[in-house]
Amino acid sequence: MTLALPYIVIHKGREKSLARKHPWLFASAVAKVSSEPIPPGSTVAVRSAEGICLGYGAYNAKSQIRVRMWTFSAEEMVDADFVRNRVKRAVSLRSTLPSSRSGNSQRLIFSESDGLPGVILDRFGSHLVLQLTTAGAFHWRDVIIQAVIAETGCASLEERSDSDTNHLEGLDDWKGLRFGSLPTDGTEVQEHGLLFKVRSENSQKTGFYLDQRDNRLLTRSIASGKRVLDCFCFTGGFAVNALKGGATHVTLVDSSADALAAASENMAANGFMEDQVTSYCGNAFELLRRERDANRQYDLVILDPPKFAPTTSQVEKAARAYKDINMQGIKCLAPGGLLMTYSCSGGVSLPLFQKIVADAALDAGKELQIIRYLHQAEDHPIHLAFPESEYLKGLLCQAID
Secondary structure, X not given: OOOXXXXXXXXXXXXXXXXXXXXXXXXXXXXXXXXXXXXXXXXXXXXXXXXXEEEEEEEOOOOOEEEEEEEOOOOOOOOHHHHHHHHHHHHHHHOOOHHHOOEOEEEEEEHHHXXXXXXXXXXXXXXXXXXXXXXXXXXXXXXXXXXXXXXXXOOEEEEEEOOOOHHHHOOXXXXXXXXXXXXXXOEEEEEOOEEEEEOHHHOOOOOOOHHHHHHXXXXXXXXXXXXXXXXXXXXXXXXXXXXHOOOOEEEEEEOOXXXXXXXXXXXXXXXXXXXXXXXXXOOHHHHHHHHHHOOOOEEEEEEOOOOOOOOHHHHHHHHHHHHHHHXXXXXXXXXXXXXXXXXXXXXXOHHHHHHHHHHHHHHHOOOEEXXXXXXXXXXXXXXXXXXXHOOOEEEEEEEOO
């Protein structure tokens, strides 16, 4: 049964991705639109060239991803109950994961992986932070907020829909309190026995990178006796774990003075002293070159830069930046030193990232071996039909020269 909705018709052959349940339809796949204009985020029926309904999705004429699929069933109605049930399912599934027992923070909804394109929800104790990044998510905002409050019993809910990719979707930034009272002194996050203060209202994304939870714990396990350089340190998650693991000293680098101040606060909250930490506010690329020129070496170098390639069209430029930062970081490695290096750019695949780091090592004149591949935490699940949901990739390498 096809609902009385606007519809699109896709080009012949483009239904193959939908048969594999990939949730994106690009503008080039669309052969016909039933009517214009269709308000951004409206639900449309998706029809094959033969007129068969293949499911329903959120339409956005301003985005290159023209339709994001809600369902691949012609019989499933996309309404408020549909959205509420998706929220309920995602929150319920998270309660079964190890991350629900490792502290008081967790990603509760992860966009397409949970069948809710553009919906991100993070829990920090009793405070939740919601981020909406697609027109479809904006369209169902009120229903999503009501469902989140009902399913979680949260004390407060804040919205941070000010993603750096909003302009690609033609969306306006929005942030503010949606429910309850905003914690006056931030929210205390407990993670594997450590404490972190999260102030999401003036921070990046939702305020704390939950996807790196497992990798922070790994850092703790390998840091004993090491001098650590943490570039793009944000609020010090890796560095605090390094000190907990017995690092002798950590050097923090970030372009944000506010982030470094928060990192200092997190150090103190966990009982670490100022003489164990050196902080630099500035450009990590420049700092690494200065450290290289001064022949200062580190036993563990951590590189967790921001997203260099928000879209696939920027991959080539991003690859140059990743190679440069890794080459400089590798040059700062002591003999036998460890490199933890990451990319959160969805357009940069793991094979490409590994090649970039290999080229960087070659140009740095050092030999490295991969000790472990690094990934996002399990509460950021990778949907088998949507490989783009595997956005965080990393390498733990050791210098063998």
